[in-house]
Amino acid sequence: MVRNASTSAREPVAGVLEHAPQPSASPAVRADAHLATPHHIVVVGGGAGGLVLATKLGNSLGRRGKARITLVDCALTHIWKPLLHEVAAGTLRADSDGLDYFAHARAHHFGFELGQMNGLDRARRELILDPMVDPSGAEVVPGRRLGYDTLVIAVGSVLNDFGVPGVREHCLYLDSPAQAERIHQQVFGRFLRGHAEAGSAAARRLRFAIVGAGATGVEFAAELRHAARQLVGYGLRGFDPDRDIEVRLIEAAPSVLPALPERLQQATERALRDLGVEVHTGEQVERVTAEGVHTRSGRLLPADLTVWTAGVKGPAWLASLDGLEVNRLNQLVVDPTLQVTRDEQVFALGDCAACPRPGSDRPVPPRAQAAHQQAHLLARSLARRLEGKALLPFVYKDYGSLISLSSSTIGNLMGNLFKSITIEGFLARLAYLSLYKKHQISLHGLSAVTLMALANVLDRRRRPALKLH
Numbered sequence: 406m407v408r409n410a411s412t413s414a415r416e417p418v419a420g421v422l423e424h425a426p427q428p429s430a431s432p433a434v435r436a437d438a439h440l441a442t443p444h445h446i447v448v449v450g451g452g453a454g455g456l457v458l459a460t461k462l463g464n465s466l467g468r469r470g471k472a473r474i475t476l477v478d479c480a481l482t483h484i485w486k487p488l489l490h491e492v493a494a495g496t497l498r499a500d501s502d503g504l505d506y507f508a509h510a511r512a513h514h515f516g517f518e519l520g521q522m523n524g525l526d527r528a529r530r531e532l533i534l535d536p537m538v539d540p541s542g543a544e545v546v547p548g549r550r551l552g553y554d555t556l557v558i559a560v561g562s563v564l565n566d567f568g569v570p571g572v573r574e575h576c577l578y579l580d581s582p583a584q585a586e587r588i589h590q591q592v593f594g595r596f597l598r599g600h601a602e603a604g605s606a607a608a609r610r611l612r613f614a615i616v617g618a619g620a621t622g623v624e625f626a627a628e629l630r631h632a633a634r635q636l637v638g639y640g641l642r643g644f645d646p647d648r649d650i651e652v653r654l655i656e657a658a659p660s661v662l663p664a665l666p667e668r669l670q671q672a673t674e675r676a677l678r679d680l681g682v683e684v685h686t687g688e689q690v691e692r693v694t695a696e697g698v699h700t701r702s703g704r705l706l707p708a709d710l711t712v713w714t715a716g717v718k719g720p721a722w723l724a725s726l727d728g729l730e731v732n733r734l735n736q737l738v739v740d741p742t743l744q745v746t747r748d749e750q751v752f753a754l755g756d757c758a759a760c761p762r763p764g765s766d767r768p769v770p771p772r773a774q775a776a777h778q779q780a781h782l783l784a785r786s787l788a789r790r791l792e793g794k795a796l797l798p799f800v801y802k803d804y805g806s807l808i809s810l811s812s813s814t815i816g817n818l819m820g821n822l823f824k825s826i827t828i829e830g831f832l833a834r835l836a837y838l839s840l841y842k843k844h845q846i847s848l849h850g851l852s853a854v855t856l857m858a859l860a861n862v863l864d865r866r867r868r869p870a871l872k873l874h
């Protein structure tokens with residue numbers, strides 16, 4: 406049976422710390438009480454959007470003393486979320502490929518506070534942070550309050566289990582570095598067991614199920630197949646990666662990547678089947694048990710390990726944030742300026758925000774490129790606001806979607822000259838890699854990213870391509 410994933414909304418910090426929820430009373434300590442400051446902008450959540458925003462604000466306003474910027478995150482390191490499937494499969498290391506918030510903050514003129522936001526006191530303009538404890542239960546940082554003049558909430562999303570019975574008990578969620586690392590440990594543990602039992606009567610097939618064939622599920626299924634083949638190359642015996650490992654991808658919609666163009670869906674499904682992934686579309690999950698995934702059509706898709714990647718929603722605590730408005734997915738409702746509807750001093754961006762999209766009845770989609778664009782806009786807007794100028798409206802530009810199928814990449818690009826073109830192969834791989842490079846350049850600048858890429862190429866010659874522990 407897979408370990409309970411119900412803690413996914415509250416994560417251990419870089420595998421070391423965990424937060425301890427405060428029962429009711431707000432922590433008495435004011436984390437910034439000793440500081441007399443200019444305008445204080447607090448960004449909560451250092452992910453694809455929040456970290457870019459804090460860095461840009463630090464480099465502009467913080468460096469010139471025009472505002473004090475503080476980033477709060479419940480982890481000590483940042484991993485760009487679209488890379489999590491690689492952490493889970495062991496092809497990327499969360500420990501060495503992560504960015505240290507403290508060091509980054511110091512280099513970019515902002516402060517960093519480790520803490521898990523769990524409440525808001527709008528009248529006093531203070532956010533409430535839970536205490537954080539290490540795995541033995543010892544308190545590492547106390548619960549406290551942090552004052553702000555402007556607050557930006559960028560805490561991302563958690564996976565939506567849609568209330569399906571058994572998901573919390575029997576599935577792992579791929580939605581945070583800690584969860585991805587947990588999946589890696591489970592997956593690798595199963596391979597080690599196969600290795601130890603090789604040739605014995607106990608030896609058996611390894612069966613993985615992934616629920617949700619959006620980009621996350623598709624990429625993880627492909628990466629898992631790739632990792633299994635590589636492990637055999639490192640001498641792990643006990644299984645034939647093509648014959649003894651079953652990877653099942655289960656999707657309720659009639660096709661994989663339901664939100665993307667049909668041509669892309671078909672090409673992706675073909676590529677997955679070529680990789681040996683069993684694709685089960687049109688199968689709605691009814692419940693998950695220790696035996697595997699049971700669908701409404703009455704089928705049992707057997708699995709020793711099930712990973713849930715279907716759908717996202719805002720963390721539950723956003724719904725009780727001192728009266729701020731949320732939609733049915735717990736996202737904070739914001740205006741086009743990214744200001745929340747009920748408080749001018751509070752902004753939200755990224756996955757946790759429901760931002761209107763002109764011409765569509767759906768909000769801006771929860772994607773890294775949306776969070777990235779919103780962070781760039783808000784950095785400009787907040788600087789203008791300090792000068793008494795008007796805030797800028799956010800208009801989302803969809804540049805298309807790229808799906809990494811481990812050894813190949815496929816996707817569509819959208820632009821002004823063409824509505825949508827499908828790309829594959831080397832060009833698609835380059836475009837895919839450029840998404841992450843864009844994020845890195847926003848954080849470190851072009852010359853530092855070039856050096857980092859070079860160092861990475863050299864380092865990869867030294868260390869195994871897979872995390873073998």
Ligand SMILES: Cc1cc2nc3c(=O)[nH]c(=O)nc-3n(C[C@H](O)[C@H](O)[C@H](O)COP(=O)(O)OP(=O)(O)OC[C@H]3O[C@@H](n4cnc5c(N)ncnc54)[C@H](O)[C@@H]3O)c2cc1C
Nearest residue numbers: 450452453454479486487522560561755756771772773774
């Ligand atoms: C495996 C995977 C693959 C993906 N691939 C793509 C892709 O190819 N393209 C794409 O556009 N999108 C992709 N996405 C979606 C994309 O990652 C998200 O849309 C994007 O990261 C959202 O950015 P964000 O800043 O809103 O939140 P995040 O990047 O999730 O950052 C949230 C931050 O808030 C912190 N936090 C959370 N709760 C608290 C709290 N209570 N207190 C303090 N800090 C907190 C977290 O530690 C984290 O650092 C993928 C997602 C996954 C999981």
